[in-house]
Amino acid sequence: MTIQRRQLLKLGAVAAASGALGSHAWAQAFPSRPVTLVVPFAPGGNTDIVARTVAVALGKVLGQSVIVDNRAGAGGSIGAAQVARAAPDGYTLLLCGAGVVVTVPEMVKTSYGRTNFAPLGLVNKSSMVLLARKDETRFKNFKEFAAYARSGEGKLTAAHSGPGTPNHLALLQLESLLKTKFTIVSYKGSGPALIDLIGGQIDVHFDQVPSALQHIKGGALQALAVLGPTQDPLLPGVQTVSELGFGSIDGTTYVGVLAPSGTPKDVQDKLAAALAQAVKDPQTVNSARELGSVALSSTPQEFGRILEAEYALAAQATKDGRLKVD
Incomplete structure (x- = not known):
């Protein structure tokens, strides 16, 4: 091996190590400024109330303000599109139900699809x-x-x-x-x-x-x-469709947080861990209970499986001609 080639290889190794250290250090420093949590619906609704409670708790965990930004319209696609095209740095996140990122794009032409997002975790569910x-x-x-x-x-x-x-x-x-x-x-x-x-x-x-x-x-x-796998504690005695002998149907509504898909893995992991901790905050739990829902944390993988399950339903309904804009 020539001296020149050995020198080039050494420089390459140093650069790679420097890049890895730089990425790690950047992830350790995250977040160094406020995080924006986009809600693709108008203020005052259930999703917005969930977002504002989660934002306070998440801000405590991250040590930075989490600002709720309502971007309503077009079935949630306006807000979702904003997050999909945002810089993938962890500072712009989306809080919504699965339908916004997997069902709406099946119905109308959008500038994004489900692959434009990385699920970080669930925050709430309701029957x-x-x-x-x-x-x-x-x-x-x-x-x-x-x-x-x-x-x-x-x-x-x-x-x-x-x-x-x-x-x-x-x-x-x-x-x-x-x-x-x-x-x-x-x-x-x-x-x-x-x-x-x-x-x-x-x-x-x-x-x-x-x-x-x-x-x-x-x-x-x-x-x-x-319309879910289990009875709701707020409706004692009201049976599920399955319990009544009519087959399985799950109408549970899940709300979660997503980041742009290009967000560095270290930052995704940090946000996912912080989110799981924030969902367990007593204020978050109590607020959900008052709404009639449940504060629910999950791994990114679990949220991802819910997204895929809803996508399968939406895709089949679209194929059958049953899911369309009125």
Whole structure:
């Protein structure tokens, strides 16, 4: 080996080591300034409330402020697109449900896809329920509802809170389980759908427990079944669709945090560990309980599996022509 080649190899090794040390030192220094947590929905909703509680707890763990930035519109795609094109340095994160990054791109053309994001972990989950008016006379429980739904396609008007939402996917899953079709009505959020359900303009609505709980407790609505793997502790005695003998359906709504996919692994690991710690903060736990949801931490891999499962549902529904913008 020539002297020149040995010198070049030595310089290369030194440069590589220097680069590795530099990357490690940079990761150790992270974060050195405030972190932005983008919420792709308007202020005041369940996701926004979850984000603000998590942001406070995460800021404590990281030793830096975590600023919530609401970027609402287009089913969450405006905020998601902002994070997808942000510098992959760990300072711009996205908090949302799985649908924003895996379902919306299946329905409309977006500048991003699920591969543009790296899941860091879950922060919250809530059960979904099938709701009807308390004074409904055609069916008093889920079995009677199922029989009525099967008696004639299109008889029942079933609402969800927007195209591509977990509520929409749950409705499509239930159609498949019952081998029937509903007259589907799409709303821009749970609030208007709940008002119309109480007013008698629609027959049933698929909604999360946090949004529905006050109306159930107030006596205006009844929960026919929980659309999830287990019963919800806030709805004692309300059985799951599976427990009632109609097959498995999971309408659980998961909320998590993601980073741009090019974010360095060391920074992802640091954020994931900090996030898991923040979710266990008593304030985060209590706030979730007050909302009617559950503070839930996970590994990035567990969140990733949830994203892939929802993507499979959305992709199949799109292939069947059942998932589309109204």
